[in-house]
Amino acid sequence: MQGGYTKGLHELGRGCWAWLQPDGGWGWSNAGLVTDGECSLLVDTLYDLNMTATMLGAMRDASDAARHIDILVNSHADADHTYGNKLVGDARIIASSATAAEFMKLTPEKHQEMIDNAESLGEGAKYIASWAKASGFDFRGYGLVLPTETYEREMTLKVGDKDVRLINVGPAHTPGDTLIHSVQDKVVYTGDILFINVHPAVWEGSIDGWLAACDLIMDLDVDVVVPGHGPLTDKKGVGIFKTYMENLRREARKRFEAGMGVEEAAADIELAPPFDSWLLPERMAGSVNFLYRQWGSPDAKTDFLEIFGMMARYAKRHAACLAGHHPSGCRHTH
Numbered sequence: 001m002q003g004g005y006t007k008g009l010h011e012l013g014r015g016c017w018a019w020l021q022p023d024g025g026w027g028w029s030n031a032g033l034v035t036d037g038e039c040s041l042l043v044d045t046l047y048d049l050n051m052t053a054t055m056l057g058a059m060r061d062a063s064d065a066a067r068h069i070d071i072l073v074n075s076h077a078d079a080d081h082t083y084g085n086k087l088v089g090d091a092r093i094i095a096s097s098a099t100a101a102e103f104m105k106l107t108p109e110k111h112q113e114m115i116d117n118a119e120s121l122g123e124g125a126k127y128i129a130s131w132a133k134a135s136g137f138d139f140r141g142y143g144l145v146l147p148t149e150t151y152e153r154e155m156t157l158k159v160g161d162k163d164v165r166l167i168n169v170g171p172a173h174t175p176g177d178t179l180i181h182s183v184q185d186k187v188v189y190t191g192d193i194l195f196i197n198v199h200p201a202v203w204e205g206s207i208d209g210w211l212a213a214c215d216l217i218m219d220l221d222v223d224v225v226v227p228g229h230g231p232l233t234d235k236k237g238v239g240i241f242k243t244y245m246e247n248l249r250r251e252a253r254k255r256f257e258a259g260m261g262v263e264e265a266a267a268d269i270e271l272a273p274p275f276d277s278w279l280l281p282e283r284m285a286g287s288v289n290f291l292y293r294q295w296g297s298p299d300a301k302t303d304f305l306e307i308f309g310m311m312a313r314y315a316k317r318h319a320a321c322l323a324g325h326h327p328s329g330c331r332h333t334h
């Protein structure tokens with residue numbers, strides 16, 4: 001739909017756009033623009049200032065209303081949806097109160113420091129630094145711009161004559177994820193409630209909340225669904241993602257009950273098509289770790305870099321597998 005998964009601005013009609021960034025992996029998030037007349041609402045900024053500036057330029061070229069962004073809604077506080085806020089610093093910036101409370105958990109300065117010192121910080125930090133450097137992300141020299149307004153569960157904004165509903169579906173992917181529903185346009189921007197063709201990052205929030213959020217999207221009167229990562233989709237994509245989450249939880253639970261450790265379980269899980277071709281399978285190590293933590297396993301980690309260490313080991317093992325050097329105990333045949 002809407003002409004394929006290419007980098008840049010995609011017009012959805014009705015004064016709405018999506019900014020897509022293939023391949024949807026680490027740091028490559030989507031954003032959105034809703035306009036009516038002279039009014040504009042931006043859904044999320046991007047991972048760094050350069051990327052955000054490029055996006056804002058394309059939006060200004062596409063729509064006069066985007067010459068000045070009136071409202072920014074941050075769907076959640078993760079870096080790849082907020083670090084560019086500074087470039088729309090004079091807009092009303094709205095987030096759920098649970099999201100606003102998370103903004104300072106990893107500042108750009110701390111993030112950059114972690115990348116610069118990755119060698120001494122271990123496997124998890126080295127993994128983060130490897131994709132940050134390969135993608136050219138740079139967080140030096142700019143501060144985070146925080147929300148100026150918060151809401152609790154639901155809020156309706158006016159963008160020109162349009163109603164835009166903000167629905168806090170957290171805890172789900174994070175403690176306070178916001179769905180941005182442009183009601184008359186029948187478009188919903190989901191933030192990281194949806195990952196399409198890429199494994200989700202699951203390390204906080206609630207799986208039950210996440211599944212309920214999928215059901216809520218299914219009940220909305222929408223025909224375009226803009227995920228946080230991956231190509232544009234519709235309710236079919238929401239259903240596929242929900243099946244992924246249910247399968248992953250079921251497969252992890254079986255292995256938890258069989259007494260497997262976190263990393264052993266993650267390595268052992270083989271998901272059926274189409275999930276076996278989704279990007280970043282190493283994220284399953286983080287997801288299984290999250291589930292094990294919920295289930296009270298002493299093997300589950302809480303430290304952010306240790307969790308990334310698990311993903312790094314999964315990625316290494318998976319790469320060896322794909323190269324035909326199956327590590328001992330590997331069941332993959334590819």
Ligand SMILES: [Zn+2]
Pocket residue numbers: 029078080081192228229
């Ligand atoms: Zn994201």
